[in-house]
Amino acid sequence: MMNKQDKQYNQNLAERNRRNFGKIFFIFVSIIFIMIICSFAFKAIFKTANGVNLADKTKLLYNRSSVIQAHRGKIVDKNNEPLAEDTNTYSLYAVISKKQKSIAGKPEYVQDKSKTAKVLSDNLPISYKAAYKALNPKNKSAYQVEFGNAGNNIGLMTKKKIESQHLTGLNFVAKPARLYPNGVFASHIVGLASLIQNAKTKETNLVGQMGIENTFNKFLTGKNGFKSSQEDNYGYKIPSGNDEEKAAKNGDNVHTTINSSLEILLENQMNKVQQQANPKSINAILMDAKTGNIVAAAQRPSFNPETGKGLGDVWRDSLSQDLYEPGSTMKVFSLASAIDSGHYNGNQTYQSGRFQIGDAVVPDWNPAGWGTISFNQGFAMSSNVAMAHVEQIMGASTWRKYIDRFQLLKNNSSQVDAQARGKIQFKEPIEQANTAFGQGVQVTALQMLQGFTAIANNGEMIQPHFISKITSSNNKKVIKNYPTKVVGHPIKASTAKSVRKHMQDAVYKSYAVGQDFKMDGYRVAAKTGTAQVADNTGHYGNGNQSYLYSVIEMVPADKPRYIMYVTVKQPQNVSTPTTKIMGDNFNVVMRKALEDKPTNAKAVKIPKVVGNPLSEAQNKLNSKGIQNVVVGKGKTVVKQNPAADAPKDLSRRVMLVTDGRMTMPDLSGWTREEIEDFASLTNVKVAFNGEGNASDQSIKPGEEFDEHAQLDVKLTK
Numbered sequence: 252m253m254n255k256q257d258k259q260y261n262q263n264l265a266e267r268n269r270r271n272f273g274k275i276f277f278i279f280v281s282i283i284f285i286m287i288i289c290s291f292a293f294k295a296i297f298k299t300a301n302g303v304n305l306a307d308k309t310k311l312l313y314n315r316s317s318v319i320q321a322h323r324g325k326i327v328d329k330n331n332e333p334l335a336e337d338t339n340t341y342s343l344y345a346v347i348s349k350k351q352k353s354i355a356g357k358p359e360y361v362q363d364k365s366k367t368a369k370v371l372s373d374n375l376p377i378s379y380k381a382a383y384k385a386l387n388p389k390n391k392s393a394y395q396v397e398f399g400n401a402g403n404n405i406g407l408m409t410k411k412k413i414e415s416q417h418l419t420g421l422n423f424v425a426k427p428a429r430l431y432p433n434g435v436f437a438s439h440i441v442g443l444a445s446l447i448q449n450a451k452t453k454e455t456n457l458v459g460q461m462g463i464e465n466t467f468n469k470f471l472t473g474k475n476g477f478k479s480s481q482e483d484n485y486g487y488k489i490p491s492g493n494d495e496e497k498a499a500k501n502g503d504n505v506h507t508t509i510n511s512s513l514e515i516l517l518e519n520q521m522n523k524v525q526q527q528a529n530p531k532s533i534n535a536i537l538m539d540a541k542t543g544n545i546v547a548a549a550q551r552p553s554f555n556p557e558t559g560k561g562l563g564d565v566w567r568d569s570l571s572q573d574l575y576e577p578g579s580t581m582k583v584f585s586l587a588s589a590i591d592s593g594h595y596n597g598n599q600t601y602q603s604g605r606f607q608i609g610d611a612v613v614p615d616w617n618p619a620g621w622g623t624i625s626f627n628q629g630f631a632m633s634s635n636v637a638m639a640h641v642e643q644i645m646g647a648s649t650w651r652k653y654i655d656r657f658q659l660l661k662n663n664s665s666q667v668d669a670q671a672r673g674k675i676q677f678k679e680p681i682e683q684a685n686t687a688f689g690q691g692v693q694v695t696a697l698q699m700l701q702g703f704t705a706i707a708n709n710g711e712m713i714q715p716h717f718i719s720k721i722t723s724s725n726n727k728k729v730i731k732n733y734p735t736k737v738v739g740h741p742i743k744a745s746t747a748k749s750v751r752k753h754m755q756d757a758v759y760k761s762y763a764v765g766q767d768f769k770m771d772g773y774r775v776a777a778k779t780g781t782a783q784v785a786d787n788t789g790h791y792g793n794g795n796q797s798y799l800y801s802v803i804e805m806v807p808a809d810k811p812r813y814i815m816y817v818t819v820k821q822p823q824n825v826s827t828p829t830t831k832i833m834g835d836n837f838n839v840v841m842r843k844a845l846e847d848k849p850t851n852a853k854a855v856k857i858p859k860v861v862g863n864p865l866s867e868a869q870n871k872l873n874s875k876g877i878q879n880v881v882v883g884k885g886k887t888v889v890k891q892n893p894a895a896d897a898p899k900d901l902s903r904r905v906m907l908v909t910d911g912r913m914t915m916p917d918l919s920g921w922t923r924e925e926i927e928d929f930a931s932l933t934n935v936k937v938a939f940n941g942e943g944n945a946s947d948q949s950i951k952p953g954e955e956f957d958e959h960a961q962l963d964v965k966l967t968k
Contacts, residue, residue, distance in 0.1 A: 320427065321473025323457045324502030324724060326441055326464070328511045329546070331726070332896065334441050335464065335556075337457070338430035341410050341423040343375075343402040345386060348394040351420075361386060361420030370416045374409050377401035404428070408862050429457055429464075431556040432859065433894060437514055438462075438553050439568040440507075440717055444471075462568060463505055463717070470721050470730065473502040501724035508544035508719050512856075513537060513844055515897040517547040520836040522931050523924075525551050527832050528822035534570055534696050535818075536715075537840060540704060540811040542735045543713040546844065571670040574693040575818070578782025579633045580803050581689030584702060585641060586630055586753060588653035591746040594645035597627035597753075606636040611681040613639040613688075616781065621762075631756040631763045633779065635688040642687035643680075650687065651677060656741035657702040657712070659694050671695055689782055700816050701738070703803055706751060707811040709744035711737055751776040755808050767834035768804060770842060776808035779830055784821055796821055800829045806841055813844050857905055859895030860888050865909055878904040880916045882933060885909030892932040906932055917952035918945040918964060926964055934958040941966035 326335040345367070351359045361367050368383035375382075377398055385396050410423055429444045442462020448455045454475065459468035476499035521533055533551040538544065550569045554561035567573070589595035604620020606613040615636050621628075629637025642650050654660065660673030676682040676691040685691040697715055705712035714736040721730040742750075754776035758765040768777045780801035783791040791797070801818040805811035817837050822829050857877060860868035865881065868888045872879045890908035906916075906929060913933060918926060922944055930937040936959060949963035950956050 318454070319476035319478055319497075319499040321475045321499035322501040322724065323429070323444065323473060324471040325504045326471070327504060327506055328509045328514075329507065329544075329719070330511065331506070332511055333430075333432060334436065334507065334509065334511075335444070336430050336432075338428050339407065339425045340403075340428040341405040341407075341425055342397075343371075343405060343413075344395050344397045344422055344424070346395045346420045346422065347386060347388075348392075351394070358419055361418070363418070366416075367418050367421065370413060370418060371398065371401075374412050375401045375405070406862065427455075427457060429556075433511070433515070433896065434555045434557055435518055435553050435561075436511075436894075437509055437518075437548055438556055439550055439565075439570070440509075440548055441556070442466075443556050443562075444468075461566065463507070467505050467718075467721070470503040470505060473724070474500040476500070503724060503730050504722045504726060506719045506722065507717050508539075508542075508546060509548075509717070510546040510844075510847075511896050512847070513547040513840060514549070515894055516843055517549050517840050519893065519897075519928070520840055521549050521551055521553075523927060524819065524832055524836050526927065526931055527824065527827065527836075528819060528829055529824045530819045530822040530829075532565075532569065532573075532820040533818070534573075534816075535837060535840075536570060536696060536700055536816050537844060538700060538704075538715055538814045538816075540707040540805065540814045541713075543704065543715050544719070544735075545715055545717050546813075547840065548717075570696045572695065574671050574674060574695060575799060575820070576690055576692060576782045576785070577694055577699055577818075578689040578780035578799060578801060579635075580699065580778050580780035580801050580816075581692065582630060582633070582638050582687070582780075583706060583750060583754065583778050583803065584653065584657055584659070585638050585650065585687040587706060587742050587746055587750045588650055589641045589645045590749050591653070591742040592645050592649050594649070595626070595641065597630075598625050600625050601629065601637060601640050603629065603632075603634055603636050606639050606684075608639065608643075608681045608684055609679070613681075613684055627753065627756065628760075628762065630753050631760045633757070633764045633781075638687040639684040642684050647677070647680070647683040650683065653741065654686070654692075656739065657705065658739065658741075659692070659698050659702055661698070670697060673698055689780060696816060696818060699803070700814065702741075703805070703814055703816065705739070705741050706747050706754075707805045707814050709747045710740050710742045712739040712741055714738045751805065751808055751811075754778050754803075754805065765802070765830075767828070767830045768802060768838065769834075770806065770838050773806050773842070773845060774808040776805040776811070778803050796823055796825060798829075800833065802830070802833055802837075804837075804841060806845060813841060815841050857891075857893055857895060857897045859891075860905075860907065861891055861895070863888050865907070868907060872905055879907055880904050881907050881909060881914075882916055882929075883907075883909035883911055883913045885911035890932060892928055908932060912955045913957070915948070915950045915952055915954050915956055915962075918948050921945045923966060930962065935960045935962045937962045937964060939964050939966055943967050 322337045325333050327333055346360045349360055353359055364383060364386045368379050368386060371377060371382040372379040375398070382398065385398055388396055405423070413421065427446065431441065440462050442459060442464035444457045444459045444464040446455050447458040456472070459465035459471065464471065476497045479495040517535060517537065521535060524533055535549050536545060537547040539546055548570060552561055552564035554564065586595070600623050602620070603622065603624055604615055604618060613635055615634050621632065626637050626641065654675070660675060662670045662672050673695070674693040675686060677686060682691050700715050701712060716733055718733045720732045722728060723730060755774065757763050758768055758775050758777050765777045765779045768775055782799045784797050784799050785791050799818055799820045800822070804815045806813055815837060817833055819829055819833060858871045858875065860871055863871070865886055865888055869879055887910045888907050889910050892906045903925070923939060926937060926945060935956065938961070940963065943966045945964050946967040947965040950960065
């Protein structure tokens with residue numbers, strides 16, 4: 252048993268231990284407290300913690316910043332009408348979760364799925380069944396659903412139509428897009444821009460991919476701005492906050508030389524040639540001879556930049572990037588070279604048909620020839636033998652010198668995509684002779700066109716161009732001008748006048764091969780061409796379908812205002828001579844250009860009615876005094892011909908195709924040309940019997956028909 256002394260000792264020891272622990276604990280707590288005080292003092296004084304600036308962190312907590320999107324510049328025609336401009340498209344999603352409600356407790360999800368599916372199927376390329384199925388997914392806990400491609404790239408008008416039904420749960424997300432209001436309209440020249448994400452900034456902007464959109468991308472691209480302000484937790488602006496704002500700089504506008512009325516007409520005529528001749532490709536350019544302004548240009552195949560249809564057929568601009576052997580239009584240059592160098596005697600005769608050069612033979616397109624004829628006759632009859640003789644008389648070195656003076660093998664900076672350089676085979680005598688009639692030499696359409704300006708302008712050669720100027724986004728400041736540019740004087744004025752006289756003979760002489768290009772009321776200087784097309788192995792094909800047909804026209808012949816150059820490659824339908832098809836269709840464009848008079852009065856243009864309700868579309872047309880005919884029983888216009896902005900006098904009536912099944916209009920009294928326009932618009936196959944205007948039709952008025960249906964039309968005078 253512990254004695255009393257031991258007990259007292261233990262009590263004293265325990266008391267001492269408690270005091271010591273208390274002191275140690277007090278010291279520990281004091282140290283921790285001092286550390287906390289020091290930490291707060293450090294943060295208060297230096298405003299940092301763990302290497303993080305607390306002031307900046309706090310500022311970020313209340314900062315609200317946003318990007319101010321810059322607009323891409325416009326591409327416009329000669330009258331400042333837009334060919335490409337910014338717009339928005341929309342994607343659609345539907346909230347189906349019943350948990351989604353507003354602050355007031357109102358439903359913000361799709362309530363009536365049947366009605367919603369009906370509205371979507373009426374306005375989007377999706378069936379009622381597919382839309383209803385999308386609104387009822389297998390996953391019952393899904394919050395929202397989308398509608399695939401049908402729910403993307405929705406236009407503003409379609410968005411408004413859907414919103415007008417006041418359906419709950421449907422939401423649209425806007426994204427920037429490029430609007431090409433004219434559809435197939437100098438598409439490879441205007442080009443295409445698409446959304447691309449910047450790898451560094453992660454910003455998504457429109458970037459040019461081809462044509463003017465690509466070549467002038469640095470001018471068209473704007474610079475985004477930003478806006479920064481400070482707000483409290485409730486979104487109210489803090490008065491003492493330091494607001495920052497930098498305005499966006501919109502892109503510059505590119506002004507083209509394109510005349511929209513002529514371009515629309517040219518595109519229309521291209522469609523007709525495509526339908527009548529079915530060639531593998533077509534190029535056509537109409538240029539102001541005095542300024543070098545290209546007022547209309549088109550190619551086939553082409554594409555619609557709005558829908559992307561046809562984009563995969565050919566990406567390149569064939570006017571500047573496709574090399575080809577020009578054939579007999581090259582004889583204009585060989586004749587000019589011989590005359591200018593003093594080596595041409597047009598009255599001298601030669602034996603036509605065949606010409607032996609070494610071991611090779613130069614044949615005429617008529618191998619039997621026309622007997623002994625003069626060189627003047629030979630040019631008008633497009634004799635290869637004549638031009639082979641002419642080349643040999645002036646000498647290969649002289650001929651090659653003029654090829655270089657006309658810059659036929661040089662990149663002449665087309666202002667669009669990089670132009671191909673020409674190629675030539677010029678070593679052997681036969682090769683040198685072949686180039687005089689356009690074989691063994693490869694050029695682009697723009698190289699040929701530039702050379703022809705020297706013939707039209709009395710020896711002065713002008714660079715063709717599509718761009719007139721670049722201006723600031725508000726058009727108040729000219730950033731850069733593109734004036735007429737003289738690039739050479741390859742021949743004398745007297746030579747050019749003499750060549751144009753021979754080109755008139757090639758149209759008006761009784762033996763001329765260019766008679767299809769006569770124009771009532773105008774004197775035409777022209778030269779046609781027919782070149783064999785080489786295959787991938789370099790061998791020339793045989794038969795009527797293996798040629799490239801071309802024509803160069805200068806009108807009026809004495810003082811040309813316009814030059815038109817057209818090539819039609821390998822037409823598959825040769826039942827009608829290709830040159831006749833070319834003359835009938837492209838002279839329409841030339842005549843329209845010549846008859847257009849500058850005026851301050853604004854011409855009446857056909858409005859765009861695609862996408863409009865039928866009644867609204869008809870009211871628009873009627874208000875401008877434009878007749879119209881409806882093809883279909885639907886309520887919305889999906890196609891029109893002529894296209895928007897075409898001159899009112901281009902056609903007697905505007906054809907409107909509605910959604911749903913197409914119905915045949917009464918064609919009585921329609922001309923062949925109008926029926927061909929109708930066939931092109933509706934994709935029906937048409938066969939004519941007789942001449943004159945329509946008097947009977949196999950598909951009766953009001954009958955329903957499908958694309959590719961066969962329509963037989965009787966014509967009577």
